[in-house]
Amino acid sequence: MKQPDWTSYKTILIAALVIRIIAAIFSQGYGMHDDHFLVIEASSSWVDGYDYNHWLPWSPESKGVPEGHSFTYVGLNFIYFWCMDFLGVDDPKILMLINRLFHAVFSVLIVFFSIKITEKISESQGTERAKKNAVIVGWILALLWLLPFLSVRNLVEITCIPFMLWSVWLMISTENNKYFLYAGLLMGLAVSFRYQVGVFAVGVAAVYFFKFQWSRFFAFFSRGSVGFYFDSGIG
Numbered sequence: 001m002k003q004p005d006w007t008s009y010k011t012i013l014i015a016a017l018v019i020r021i022i023a024a025i026f027s028q029g030y031g032m033h034d035d036h037f038l039v040i041e042a043s044s045s046w047v048d049g050y051d052y053n054h055w056l057p058w059s060p061e062s063k064g065v066p067e068g069h070s071f072t073y074v075g076l077n078f079i080y081f082w083c084m085d086f087l088g089v090d091d092p093k094i095l096m097l098i099n100r101l102f103h104a105v106f107s108v109l110i111v112f113f114s115i116k117i118t119e120k121i122s123e124s125q126g127t128e129r130a131k132k133n134a135v136i137v138g139w140i141l142a143l144l145w146l147l148p149f150l151s152v153r154n155l156v157e158i159t160c161i162p163f164m165l166w167s168v169w170l171m172i173s174t175e176n177n178k179y180f181l182y183a184g185l186l187m188g189l190a191v192s193f194r195y196q197v198g199v200f201a202v203g204v205a206a207v208y209f210f211k212f213q214w215s216r217f218f219a220f221f222s223r224g225s226v227g228f229y230f231d232s233g234i235g
Contacts, residue, residue, distance in 0.1 A: 007135050009115055016111040016142035020104035024152040027100060028093065035154040038069060040096075043077035047085050072192040073156050100152040106162060107151035111141045113165035120172055160193035164200065171204070171220070180219035187220070 004011050030036050038053070045052035051059040055071070077099070084095055118137040122130035141147055150158050167186035170179045187204070190197045208217040 006139075007131070009112075009134070009138065012115065012135070012138040012142050013108060013112060015139075016108050016148075017105065019143060019148045020107060020151055021101065023148045024097065024100035024104045027149060027152050028096070031153045032155075034156075039074055039077055039154040039156070040099075043074045044081045046078050047081045070156065070192055070195060072189075073154075073159060073194075077154065099154070103152045103154070103159065107148075107158065109162035110147070110151070110165060111138055113162065113169050114138065114141050116169055117165065117172065120169075156194040160190040160197055163187065163190035163193070164197060168204075171216075177215045177219055180216045184220040 042051075042053045042055065046056070051062070054061040054063070055069075056062060080099060080102075081095070084090075084098070089095060089098075115134045115138040119130045119134035122133040125133070147158075163186045167183040167190070170183040170186070173179075187197070187201045191201055205217060205221045208214075208220065
């Protein structure tokens, strides 16, 4: 029997996916307040014809002001629950298992881009050392117990990370300025999931501003600001 190559990125990603699928299967029920009452309860209530958190402007008990939470991620969950309702799937356990499996697959991007970023920024240490650093980071993110568990929950703090890392990877992996447009858009999507990410985005833009790299600054900043328009929950 062929022994697995523990330094292979493919092996790391497969392990990351398997452990997340296991986490998705066994992470049933209530996890923490944010993932349930700010995301699942709110979005599923809209499908059932009422507004649990009174966020919608036309809700009789709405305060008429933003609550400080993004509607982007809640809205995507609403679309998911609406599609499941349309298909006749109404068992809460099945609904949430499928939901967690979606998050399990999506969260593997955190491991993938972290590996790529680590290898890229370690190039100055030599190819062999860069590979070793990337493998270490990959295995830590793939198996560290906290991340797989949190990755399958409905937490904006975790779900926005793949967009952030993808954006960073585009900025450091190429000299082509047009990719900064895509990087800004991805960072904007991260902001639309969790508006506090805007602090990170402003920091990135500031780097290019103070380095007088104007084309990259304006490309990143102009696209990144799109996220603020998506984020209807900023208050």
